[in-house]
Amino acid sequence: MAIRTRAKSRTESGQAALRTPVQQFLRLPSTAFFLALIVLMAAFCFIGPLFSASPTDTSFDVLKAPDATNLAGTDSLGRDLLSRMMVGGQISLFVGLAVGFICMTLAVIIGGLAGFYGGVVDTLLTKVAEFFQVIPPIILALVSIAMLGASLPIIITILSITMWPQVARIVRAECMRVRELGFVESSRAAGFRPLRILWSDVLPNAFAPVLVATTMTVGRAILLESGLAFLGLGDANTPSWGALLNGAQAYMQTAWWLTLFPGVAIFVIVLAANMLGDRLNDSLNPALSRVK
């Protein structure tokens, strides 16, 4: 038994050098934990409503503390908070994922072209990214959404517009690094067209940092959306977690559960996304893992 374990561990350490960043990432113990946490939250929001009370049914049990029937208590109209959190979480998660996806797509296209070709696209991207570094996305998003009207498509569009340049900057830097490497040189020597080199040689090698940036963007988008909703700039049809907190402030003295639980939900999902990004970053640059 002991011999078998030792033999196994030897092969493992032998393979360590060959492991891809993604494999290393999956081996970190906390990774599994935070991945599971995200899956669990998604299940809570999207599968949970099948098994719980209606989020809109009112009752006479107003502002009831958590008990066996209402696990997270009820709000001022006697609605079940847990069910409302499930439905609200769908909005928060959807906004986060949609913004993350749009940012990643824009970043890969524009950042890729800028990093690979340089020139006008590069200058423009640098300027735009600088602009959004100086003016925080949330201020611009706040003002824009206030003026254009808060609806889900507008929120997603505005958040994407303000957040993609940070991801694009990372894609650009990666592409600039990769385009100088030997295998790109040989592709060029082999006579492949630049766009094909960009697509099949450069971008796949820039993929990992893009994944880190996108994961973090999802977290930040959820955080920004909750802030906007807290200010009343959320989708009016379904109150997301931030909007639930907005409604909770009036009952802080009596109903602590209204403030506690939706906030925990935001915190947990944003923390999980950020920790995943962080761990992913560690496994990409093992040498730098202490330096961040």
Next chain:
Amino acid sequence: MYLLTHYARLLGSSLLLVFVVILVMFMLLELAPGDPVQALVGSMPVTEAFREQMTIAYGLDRPLGERFLAYLGNILTGNLGESFANKQPVIDLIMGRLGNTLLITIPALVLSSVGGILLGALAARTRSRVKDGTISFLAVAGFSIPSFWLALLLIMLFSVQLGWLPSQGMNSFTSNGISVPHLILPVVSLALAELAFKARIMRSSMIEVLGQDYIDTARSKGLGSMEILRRHGLLNAMLPMVSVIGYSLGYTLAGSVLVEKVFGWPGMGLLLYDSIQRSENLVVMGILLIMTIVIVIVNILTDVVYGLVDPRIRARFTIQRGAR
């Protein structure tokens, strides 16, 4: 000479940035749904005479290019319009609130910078994996907490449960002036995320500095680890922090909108919130413009400070100047 062109370029790009923000504001105004006069002043009913006055002032009946020039002209002459709800010029309204906002943002900026630098520097010293993991987890947790939720939790603990600190407003009804107890909770909720973020950057910067040769020299002289950190590490590792602190003002200002709403703090952020509720877009845009100008000025100052504290940049300037 070199210094002069450097600052001329900096000033140019700052002005360009303000111009782009004005352009964005104009575009938003054009895209805003509904009647253009109502989009400017909010959902209140307006008189026919006022409507005509606004149409002329903002060139609403003229083509797009002229409309933009009229808009730009208004802003450049410091005329941000009139707040319909407050019966006051928008610029006066905002300037009257700016001080209150700075009253919480500047202490928050100081707290997050000093705290972040100290904690980051101390965190860089540890070689234990467990401690290291705990510290980086706490840092990530720090900037994953929504500031407004933290503010609500602090109120529930320190105001509702313990009754130690006030939860609303700037001072009690009986007194005027600055009240320190009222400042504590808003400043802490505003500072935490930035503090965690800065501690993280400071830590990595410090780890890099501690790997340098001159640190080994100091160690071989027999200095203790605290002494090395203080005398050789801290100042060098703080260099990248200058620009981080500069940028963080914008984020702290942005955060103040949420925190002011929670604490009913009568600053620019609360004004922004109230104006959004009344859809008074002139005020909303005015606040965006003033925040942009504050951020741009701080950015220029950051650049100047950076040049002053980094001997390498200072040396480059003198060499360049000497060569000409």
